[in-house]
Amino acid sequence: MKKPKIAFILVITAVVVSGLLFSFYVKSKFSSIKSLKASIEELQKISRVAIEKDTGEIKNLKELFPEAGNVTGFIENAYRISKLRGIKNLTFEQKSREFIDLGSGKILKAMPVSGQKPGVIYSYPVKISFNSNYRNMAEFIREIQNQDRLATIESLMAKRDNEYLSVEMVVNIYSTEGR
Amino acid sequence: MNSLNIDFRDGCLRILVVKDGSVRYSKLVKDFSLTDLKSAKEKLASEIKEAGGKKGKVNIILPSDIVNHKAFQIPAMEFEDAKIFIRRELSKELKGQKFSYGIRRLLTQKKAKTGGQDILTEYVLADDSAKYLDLLKGCGIRPDIITTSLEGNIHVFNRFRPETDGNEAVLDIGMNLIEIAVFNNGRLLEYEKLSMPSVHDEKFESKEFPAEQTDKIRIYRIIDTLYNFIMASGKDSPEEKLSLLWICGLGSIAEGITDSISDGLGINCRLINPFDTEVENGSAFTALKGVSAISKTEQFINLIPEDVLAARTKLLRRVLLAASLSFYIILLTGGYAILNRTEQELKIVYEKVKSDQAVRFSKHKTDDTYSTGQDTFAKIVLSNRGIYSIFRDIANMTPPGVILNSIQVEKVHDVTNLKINATIKYSDENFKNAVLSKFLTSLDRSSSLKRTSSPEISIIHSAAKQKEISEISVKATYEVVR
Numbered sequence: 249m250k251k252p253k254i255a256f257i258l259v260i261t262a263v264v265v266s267g268l269l270f271s272f273y274v275k276s277k278f279s280s281i282k283s284l285k286a287s288i289e290e291l292q293k294i295s296r297v298a299i300e301k302d303t304g305e306i307k308n309l310k311e312l313f314p315e316a317g318n319v320t321g322f323i324e325n326a327y328r329i330s331k332l333r334g335i336k337n338l339t340f341e342q343k344s345r346e347f348i349d350l351g352s353g354k355i356l357k358a359m360p361v362s363g364q365k366p367g368v369i370y371s372y373p374v375k376i377s378f379n380s381n382y383r384n385m386a387e388f389i390r391e392i393q394n395q396d397r398l399a400t401i402e403s404l405m406a407k408r409d410n411e412y413l414s415v416e417m418v419v420n421i422y423s424t425e426g427r
Numbered sequence: 428m429n430s431l432n433i434d435f436r437d438g439c440l441r442i443l444v445v446k447d448g449s450v451r452y453s454k455l456v457k458d459f460s461l462t463d464l465k466s467a468k469e470k471l472a473s474e475i476k477e478a479g480g481k482k483g484k485v486n487i488i489l490p491s492d493i494v495n496h497k498a499f500q501i502p503a504m505e506f507e508d509a510k511i512f513i514r515r516e517l518s519k520e521l522k523g524q525k526f527s528y529g530i531r532r533l534l535t536q537k538k539a540k541t542g543g544q545d546i547l548t549e550y551v552l553a554d555d556s557a558k559y560l561d562l563l564k565g566c567g568i569r570p571d572i573i574t575t576s577l578e579g580n581i582h583v584f585n586r587f588r589p590e591t592d593g594n595e596a597v598l599d600i601g602m603n604l605i606e607i608a609v610f611n612n613g614r615l616l617e618y619e620k621l622s623m624p625s626v627h628d629e630k631f632e633s634k635e636f637p638a639e640q641t642d643k644i645r646i647y648r649i650i651d652t653l654y655n656f657i658m659a660s661g662k663d664s665p666e667e668k669l670s671l672l673w674i675c676g677l678g679s680i681a682e683g684i685t686d687s688i689s690d691g692l693g694i695n696c697r698l699i700n701p702f703d704t705e706v707e708n709g710s711a712f713t714a715l716k717g718v719s720a721i722s723k724t725e726q727f728i729n730l731i732p733e734d735v736l737a738a739r740t741k742l743l744r745r746v747l748l749a750a751s752l753s754f755y756i757i758l759l760t761g762g763y764a765i766l767n768r769t770e771q772e773l774k775i776v777y778e779k780v781k782s783d784q785a786v787r788f789s790k791h792k793t794d795d796t797y798s799t800g801q802d803t804f805a806k807i808v809l810s811n812r813g814i815y816s817i818f819r820d821i822a823n824m825t826p827p828g829v830i831l832n833s834i835q836v837e838k839v840h841d842v843t844n845l846k847i848n849a850t851i852k853y854s855d856e857n858f859k860n861a862v863l864s865k866f867l868t869s870l871d872r873s874s875s876l877k878r879t880s881s882p883e884i885s886i887i888h889s890a891a892k893q894k895e896i897s898e899i900s901v902k903a904t905y906e907v908v909r
Contacts, residue, residue, distance in 0.1 A: 259748075263755060270759050277766040284773040291780045295787070306797045309804055313797075348807070350800030367799060382822060382831075390815035400811040401843075404836035417836075422807070424796045 312398040317423040333388045341375040370423045379412040429483030432719045435490045437602040437677045445719040472566040484571040486718045493555040499546045525553035529728025534614035573730045579717030583701045593670040600678030623652045642681045650691035675699040675713035810841040812907045824869035828862040843907040876905040
């Protein structure tokens with residue numbers, strides 16, 4: 249009569265103890281799972297934000313600094329604008345391209361010799377000479393600078409020449425690939 | 428719910444199979460006795476097999492000759508206390524023999540008034556019931572309920588006749604016994620077992636008579652037995668007079684018995700048919716039908732020996748404990764496995780997301796020109812100055828009298844410089860000073876320009892120029908700031 253009672257008490261004790269241990273185990277696992285889930289969500293959120301940010305910024309950059317050089321396209325566009333603005337004696341002179349180091353931002357005259365893909369962007373200086381009045385010159389420059397593609401005016405010299413201004417300027421356009 | 432119901436009374440075997448309250452099978456097997464245990468077992472097994480085997484619960488009615496009954500008059504007390512009291516009394520009477528028993532109250536108004544109670548006890552000796560338990564065990568059957576015909580008859584009668592017209596009696600007529608149960612509006616008032624001499628036991632004529640004559644003799648004996656009981660118990664008195672007799676049992680299937688009893692005793696007599704559908708010799712299965720309807724939640728007399736019940740309970744407890752422990756262990760193991768697996772999977776996902784992100788960032792750093800050179804791109808964009816606004820400001824700020832000779836824009840180390848070369852022709856010194864001052868002040872006030880050095884002002888000497896008109900040259904240098 250006594251033996252089954254002891255066995256029963258032992259079983260109940262084992263059940264209670266194992267239940268308690270298991271509840272601790274469950275609690276620790278739940279907290280671990282919860283923190284893992286939170287970490288994953290955080291990482292995914294960071295990735296998502298970074299992707300969104302990158303996508304927006306890179307889209308803008310791609311417009312300002314296209315992959316292809318396409319200097320001809322720029323000249324054609326400038327020529328079209330000059331016609332609209334009454335620019336006279338327009339000439340273009342394409343100078344040799346330069347390289348801008350992506351890391352330092354320095355202008356290099358020659359492509360760096362490296363086994364890896366070079367970390368440079370390409371700069372194409374274009375000398376533009378023309379005659380026009382003051383207003384048309386200003387409008388012409390405005391429209392050239394208002395294009396999607398970035399055109400930086402490196403130098404400009406406007407001189408009075410009889411009734412017109414004689415203008416010479418160097419405009420830089422950029423690309424990320426050397427083609 | 429299915430049930431297999433077996434009645435061992437009257438040297439017969441009555442088998443009734445009920446499914447959801449409807450009779451599926453009924454059979455009356457005559458000449459069944461335990462004299463030859465082996466053949467009895469074979470016969471029972473074959474009959475059970477024919478009935479469709481054991482499906483659902485099994486209910487048994489023990490033979491009337493091994494079930495004893497005794498009425499006790501005891502003081503009013505709780506039912507459970509009364510049961511203990513009766514057990515003690517029976518133990519004394521049976522002198523240590525093992526027995527199983529059950530009690531029920533006889534609801535007599537007389538006793539209720541005096542503060543006592545009549546208790547009807549039915550009991551069976553363990554040795555007697557063991558024979559039937561062994562027999563059933565041999566056929567692979569473990570009964571759920573072992574009870575008496577009275578239990579079944581009470582169930583049937585109270586169900587179809589809950590309200591009686593005064594006192595009504597149920598007569599379960601067997602081969603050698605008549606069980607009389609008297610009811611009044613659902614209450615059991617009295618129960619008696621009346622012995623009746625068997626027709627075949629008599630020495631005289633019976634064997635020579637044809638079957639019809641034997642039936643008639645049996646009916647006369649029944650009437651005679653009942654008459655003697657009524658007269659002896661005072662049932663002919665106005666208070667205890669029986670208004671209606673209901674007959675059932677094996678003896679009730681004799682033709683013309685109800686009319687004979689009615690005529691013989693002067694009390695209306697009817698045959699009990701407990702079935703909704705046509706069942707052959709239906710009244711003989713009355714008690715069995717009642718037993719089949721017993722639910723375990725109801726109070727009823729179960730004559731399964733206590734040690735058998737205890738063994739079952741013990742087994743059930745052990746099975747339950749084992750099942751609970753198994754379930755508990757499965758729960759623990761399953762929980763452990765699921766949680767571990769979930770954690771491992773999440774760790775894998777976490778590592779994957781982390782490595783994907785690292786790969787993506789390193790790819791950005793190494794492969795993607797736009798991502799790598801963002802600082803340089805920004806520097807180029809920020810160093811670009813909108814020249815149009817400068818020209819607009821110069822046009823607006825240059826007062827009349829100032830002639831712009833040249834405008835030079837030059838970018839040196841990301842700084843855009845503006846050089847203006849202008850001349851002012853004048854004849855009046857004040858005019859010159861005013862124009863010069865206005866010109867330089869306007870340029871200085873421009874938010875786009877920041878003067879980097881003092882303007883160079885020089886007088887231009889020319890031989891050809893008119894004496895009245897002088898000319899000065901103004902050179903100014905600015906940094907384009909916006």
